[in-house]
Amino acid sequence: MRTLLVLPCLDEEDALPHVLGDLPLGDPEIRVLVVDNGSTDRSAEVARDFGVEVVPEPRRGYGAACLRGISMRKDEECIAFLDCDHADDPRLLPEILDPIRRDEADLVLGSRMLHPQSRRALLPQARFGNRLAAFFLRAWFGLRCTDLGPFRAIRWDALVRMGMRDRGFGWTVEMQAKAGLLGLRTLEVAVPYRERIGRSKITGTLKGTFCASWKILSTLVVLRLRGKRTLREAAAGLESG
Numbered sequence: 001m002r003t004l005l006v007l008p009c010l011d012e013e014d015a016l017p018h019v020l021g022d023l024p025l026g027d028p029e030i031r032v033l034v035v036d037n038g039s040t041d042r043s044a045e046v047a048r049d050f051g052v053e054v055v056p057e058p059r060r061g062y063g064a065a066c067l068r069g070i071s072m073r074k075d076e077e078c079i080a081f082l083d084c085d086h087a088d089d090p091r092l093l094p095e096i097l098d099p100i101r102r103d104e105a106d107l108v109l110g111s112r113m114l115h116p117q118s119r120r121a122l123l124p125q126a127r128f129g130n131r132l133a134a135f136f137l138r139a140w141f142g143l144r145c146t147d148l149g150p151f152r153a154i155r156w157d158a159l160v161r162m163g164m165r166d167r168g169f170g171w172t173v174e175m176q177a178k179a180g181l182l183g184l185r186t187l188e189v190a191v192p193y194r195e196r197i198g199r200s201k202i203t204g205t206l207k208g209t210f211c212a213s214w215k216i217l218s219t220l221v222v223l224r225l226r227g228k229r230t231l232r233e234a235a236a237g238l239e240s241g
Contacts, residue, residue, distance in 0.1 A: 001100065002029055002076045002077050003079070003080055003097060005031065005032045005080045005082060006080070006081050007035065007081075008035050009034050009084040010036075010065075011039045012041075013042045013046055014197050015086040016034075016046045018197065019082070020046075022086075030093070032052050032053070033054075033069055034052055034053070034054045035055055035065040035069045036054055038056075044056075057069075059167070061167040062168060063165075063168050063169075063170065064167040064168070066081060066171055067164065077155065078100055080093065080097065080154075081150055082151050085197055088110060088112075088150070089191065092189075092192075095191075096110055096152065097153050099189070104187065106154065106155045106158040107175070107179050108152060108154075108186075108188075109149060109152050110150075111149060111191065112149050113127070113131075113146040114147075118193035132217075133216055134146055134148075136220050136224075141177045141179075141180030141223075141227070142183075148176065148216070151191055158184055163231065163234025166219060173216045178223070178230075181223070181231055
């Protein structure tokens with residue numbers, strides 16, 4: 001199954017060589033794309049030194065980088081996402097992709113909460129936020145999950161049906177909530193997690209933690225109130241397009 005691996009990147013010059021060094025860059029079935037989200041360091045140059053395709057997305061935001069990445073799709077049947085901080089192990093990409101390749105899932109989530117050691121690597125605010133979001137995803141959208149981790153893969157046709165919009169911290173939870181609304185086959189794969197290289201731009205600061213938490217919760221509330229309507233609008237856009 002041809003796969004586009006999108007790597008949103010913002011100032012990850014130190015971690016990026018480790019991430020790219022652990023990826024199967026020579027695999028003809030996997031196309032690796034780094035989306036430079038306005039880095040002020042040498043992240044883009046590092047990626048190009050590895051022979052990896054780089055596209056710019058100057059508008060800051062995790063979701064903005066992901067949307068830019070998927071806009072570069074050619075004929076890939078699967079889209080995968082991985083952060084550039086080396087907290088998740090890139091060598092586990094086959095384990096994330098295999099359930100989709102075997103047609104056992106439409107969306108596969110790498111969960112850091114399924115390993116006690118991995119949970120300890122997450123900051124306390126991240127663990128609490130994951131548990132709270134997982135509760136609402138199950139109660140409001142019927143989706144059983146334990147984590148909002150960024151390491152994930154989804155079938156292209158399922159991603160199109162979602163009509164993803166969020167350009168910021170709400171990207172991951174929007175995808176999971178819409179997976180519940182659409183009744184997609186969703187599977188979690190336990191992934192080990194370690195301390196990231198460099199400082200987190202979200203949970204590493206009080207402001208970042210507050211903004212991310214507010215965005216995640218507000219995204220859930222909005223989708224709860226108008227989720228079906230949002231999906232109908234996305235479907236209408238597909239038909240008109």
